[in-house]
Amino acid sequence: MTATIEQQLNIVTPSPVQRLKVNWPGSEKLRLFIKRDDLIHPVISGNKWRKLKYALSGAIDNGVTEIISFGGGHSNHLHALSYACMELDIRLIALVRGDYSEHPTATLKDLQSWATQIHFLDKKTYARRTEPDFIRQWQSAYPQALIIPEGGSQKQALAGVGEIYTELTEEFDAIVTPVGSGGTLAGLITAQPLSTLIGIGVLKGEGYLERLVTDLLPGGILTPWQILHRFHCGGYAKVSAELTTFCQDFNRQTGINIEPVYSGKLFFALQQLIAGDYFSPGSRILALHTGGLRT
Template structure:
C-alpha cells in the first residue's frame, strides 16, 4: 500500500486582533488562525507536509520518515496525518527515550520512534546520515527536519491566497506586511515566494541567529530561482530556542485574556511580543495593516506546562 493521494485543503480563518497597544499605536493586525484548521493536524506544519506527501505518492512510497525533538510540532503533525489518512510514519528523535505529552501522542497515532541520542542527532547533516535508515525503511519518503525544503515552502504559498480571499470580510482593501514566527524559515520562504516582492515579510526567529534560519531561507529562495526577496529576519528567541522568561509569560497571559487567541511561548508568543516591540521602536509604522500568522504549536505547550 502506498501513500494515498491527499487533496485535503484546510482553510484558516482570518480574524482581527484586538489589543489595546495596537489601538494606541494605530496599527491594524489580522491573525491567520492556522491553529484552527483541524483538531489534530494544526498549524503551518500540515502545509509544509503537503508537497512531500504528493511526492511520496508519486514514487509509490508507503509513508514518511523525519526527525524532531520530544516536543516536535512537525513530528506531531506528521504522525497525526499518518493516523488520519492511513500511511506509515517513522520519527527519529533527538536525545534519549523520554515520555512527554507529544511522544505519547506520536505513539498513539502509530508512529514508530527511534531515539538517536544527542551525538546521533547532531550527525543528521552528515552526507551518509540517511543511508542506514533508507536501508531499514526502503519504502519510506524522507522529509527534512521541520519540513525545511523548497517543497515545504511551496506548500505554504497558498496561505497568501487564503488571506487575500478574506480581506473583504475585514473591510481591508489591502495589507502592508506579514509577521510570523520562524523556526527553520520555511513558512516564511513560502510566503516570500508567493508575495513575489509585493509586500514585506517579517520573520520573528524563535532560534538564535547562529541556528541557520537566514541560510535556509536564502537556500530555498535560490532553489526556486530567486536571488532575493522582500523579507527581514528579527531575533525573537530571547536567548535560545524554547527559552522562556517571566516577561514573555506575563505578556502571553495578558494577551490571551485580552484577545482570546491562545498562544504558546516557543513560537507565537515570542512572535507577538516581537511585533509589539517593533511597533514601539517604529519599525512598524502607524497606519499599517499587518497579517500575523498563528503557526499553531499549541500541543507543544503541554510539555512546557508539565516542566513548570
C-alpha cells in the same frame, strides 16, 4: 470521486483573517490583523500542514507506506506528521533529538499512541541529520521510506506555504511570521507578495536561520525579507517568565490561544516592535498564527 487529501484529513482552508484587537502601547496607530492558520485542523494545524501538504499528497499518489522524519521532543512537526500518518495508514519512523525514553513529553506520548516508531538520538548523532552518509544509512534501513526533513522544510513545502498568500484578499504592508526551520518564511518569499516579510527567530540562530531560508529559495526572488533575532528568550523552547505572562495575558485579552515556543514569541515580538515604533503609522500588519498549540 476520490477524496482529496484535505478531505481525508478534514483540513479546513482557507483560514480566516481577523482584526487583532489588543491594547498594546502604539497599537492604535496601526491596523493589526491575524491569519488564523491555527484553525486549519485541531492537530495538523498552521504551517505544519502547509509544509506537509504536497509531500503527503505525493506519498499517497506514489503508494508510500513509510515516512522518516526528524525533530525534538516537543516537535510540532512530528506531532502533526504522526497524526496525519496514522490517519493515512502510513508508518512514521521519528528520529528524535535527545533521549526521552524515561520521561517522554506530552508530544512523544501522542506519537506513541499514534503508532509512531521512535528512535532517540544523542545530540551529536542528531546533528548529522542532513549529511548524505547519515541519510543513506537510514534509507538503507528503510529502503521504501520517504524522508521528510526536520520541520517539513524542503523545496516541496514552498508551494503549500505560498498558498497562504494566495488566500489573502487584500494587501498588507508587512507580514510577520515565526521562524524555526525556515520553510514558512521561504514559502512566503517564493510567493513574492507585495508585503515586506519579517521573520521572528524562535531559536538562537543568527546567520543559521538566514542560510536555511536562502538554501530553499529559487533564484530571481526580489521580495524584501529579514529575520529578527532578539526575541528567542534564550533559545528554542526556552521560556522566560515575561513571555509566560505575556502569553497568558494575550490569551485572556484576545480569546486566541498561543504557546511560548512559536506563536507566543511572534506576538511578544510584535508587541515590542510596535512599542518601539518599528512600523510606520497607519501600516497594515498581518501576523501569521502558525498553529502548534501542543508543546
